Amino acid sequence: MKTQTILLKNRPEGKPTLSDFEFITEDADLNIHSDEMLLETIYVSVDPYLRGRMSDAKSYVAPFELNKPIHSGVIAKVLKSKNDQFSAGDYVSGMLDWKTKQVSKGDGLLKVDKNKAPLSAYLGILGMTGVTAYCGLTQIGKPKAGETLIVSGAAGAVGSVVGQIGKILGLTVIGIAGTDEKVAMLKSKFGFDAGINYNTTKDMKAAIAKAAPNGVDIYYDNVGGPISDAVLFSINKFARIINCGAISVYNNTETPTGISVQPFLVKNSALMQGFIVSNFEEKFPEAIKHLSEWLAEEKLTYTETIVHGFDNIPKAFIDLFDGKNKGKMVVEI
Amino acid sequence: MKTQTILLKNRPEGKPTLSDFEFITEDADLNIHSDEMLLETIYVSVDPYLRGRMSDAKSYVAPFELNKPIHSGVIAKVLKSKNDQFSAGDYVSGMLDWKTKQVSKGDGLLKVDKNKAPLSAYLGILGMTGVTAYCGLTQIGKPKAGETLIVSGAAGAVGSVVGQIGKILGLTVIGIAGTDEKVAMLKSKFGFDAGINYNTTKDMKAAIAKAAPNGVDIYYDNVGGPISDAVLFSINKFARIINCGAISVYNNTETPTGISVQPFLVKNSALMQGFIVSNFEEKFPEAIKHLSEWLAEEKLTYTETIVHGFDNIPKAFIDLFDGKNKGKMVVEI
Incomplete structure (x- = not known):
């Protein structure tokens, strides 16, 4: 099965450019084994902090590796599952690769409810x-x-x-x-x-x-x-x-x-x-509970900028540094 | 009964000088009433933070008033007492005026044990x-x-x-x-x-x-x-x-x-x-308990500079700013 992937080709100097990224189309093994599931990417979050991870300077998270897929916050749909925690048709959020399709064991992924809030909100105000x-x-x-x-x-x-x-x-x-x-x-x-x-x-x-x-x-x-x-x-x-x-x-x-x-x-x-x-991982459920309630009660509002197409992920990321977004920048695949 | 008192005469400009202080000898009413006790000053603590209180700039404690007695950490002996908490012969520590004798209701004073540590230690390592x-x-x-x-x-x-x-x-x-x-x-x-x-x-x-x-x-x-x-x-x-x-x-x-x-x-x-x-007032008893134990076990040591005579309090204070002390500076009356 084919999947598209975005790799980090060069460590950007100053503002990132399109040539810092490489698109590849792979014939990947997308068969799933015990505990695994096949995911299809729906939304990709692009954030300023990713710029830091593209450098190899010491920071609070390890840098991305060159010629490896970049990853960030992603909302994905479960296409097939051999994992007890997730079923086909579920939507999940978590840190995933910039790929159109990928296999995961579900580590660090959370189920999200598309009836409670728009899926993209789980990358922003509920993310x-x-x-x-x-x-x-x-x-x-x-x-x-x-x-x-x-x-x-x-x-x-x-x-x-x-x-x-x-x-x-x-x-x-x-x-x-x-x-x-x-x-x-x-x-x-x-x-x-x-x-x-x-x-x-x-x-x-x-x-x-x-x-x-x-x-x-x-x-x-x-x-x-x-x-x-x-x-x-x-x-x-x-x-x-x-x-x-x-x-x-x-x-x-x-x-x-x-x-x-x-x-x-x-x-x-x-x-x-x-x-x-x-640092506050144990507080995430409490945070998401309150944020969801406040959102439902219309006590919270938010802005987001949605860009369309997997091919536009690098450009959407670069546009952050020119202030082309209002609120959270998200790419819909 | 006569008592000697040191007043703040001028707010120092730069380093304090002897002329910023005034000594007076008062015929004070040192009769004690219900709840009161008569104290005789034994040791006076002089500390750099007092310089801040001599200015009228905003700080975390109110400034000293001009022509009023200065106060700081003091160890005093109880000469007479009509206060249930303290008896004649007790030694106390607390914030008291720079006076040879004074009347107190005991607010904020702690009893100290001269058999457990030298009295001056209660102004320093146990203070x-x-x-x-x-x-x-x-x-x-x-x-x-x-x-x-x-x-x-x-x-x-x-x-x-x-x-x-x-x-x-x-x-x-x-x-x-x-x-x-x-x-x-x-x-x-x-x-x-x-x-x-x-x-x-x-x-x-x-x-x-x-x-x-x-x-x-x-x-x-x-x-x-x-x-x-x-x-x-x-x-x-x-x-x-x-x-x-x-x-x-x-x-x-x-x-x-x-x-x-x-x-x-x-x-x-x-x-x-x-x-x-x-800010940590509720921790003081715990602190003093540990410090006393460690001092008794000789796990803690300290240096102090003891100057003699009530008349020398201002000079001892001024000497702090020339680094003439080693460790805690204390005046023995």
């Missing part, structure tokens, strides 16, 4: 995006109703969910984003209390202090850098700072680029903690 | 110094035997206790200090595994990586600044960084002076947390 927002905010942020939450990268896939969960939990929520359009959307679509455009605001310290007159109890930080420096001046005693990403400073960790955070942490008995979502 | 070391290391650091601990300000009153507790708990302990003499003492007197002199080491990153070949699991940070930046390059996944002090950067929180810590925290799922010891 790692939503779970990252939920786990970081609840497990590190430990929110209490009435507190003030600031979110950077607030219009992004994770940030927009963080802010909405904050509102559900009774927080005052302020979002920081990079365009007036995004800031308007924070309030009109996602229900944030206030938004700050960091590109047009001259004095971020003053703008944050004004937006958060009672100070900041929780800062969900997706960006790092000068925005995060400015937030520190408004943190309250026992503030919690969740380091989910530091995109603005990943490429410069050698030279002085920021203020020293330590005096702020000492003075306020504050906490900063980095995480990746897999 | 806030030891409790700060114990609570920060155990409550934020959550040490596990076999892990690697780095301590900055390692030869200081807190740092030297942190390292010794680390050894008792089965950690590999590396200390950072500013002179060869101090580094030698870390190993010979306090039992650290290794020491680094930050004043003579050109490449701190390399020196830390060499001293901690398995990486750093816990960093007990008393200083902040470039030393702390260098430690970040060696932290392990799930590292815990305890921000106990940031003396090197307290005076500059406005301009870029350091590397951005966020990428290190994200990549390693690491935690940084500031604290003051009073």
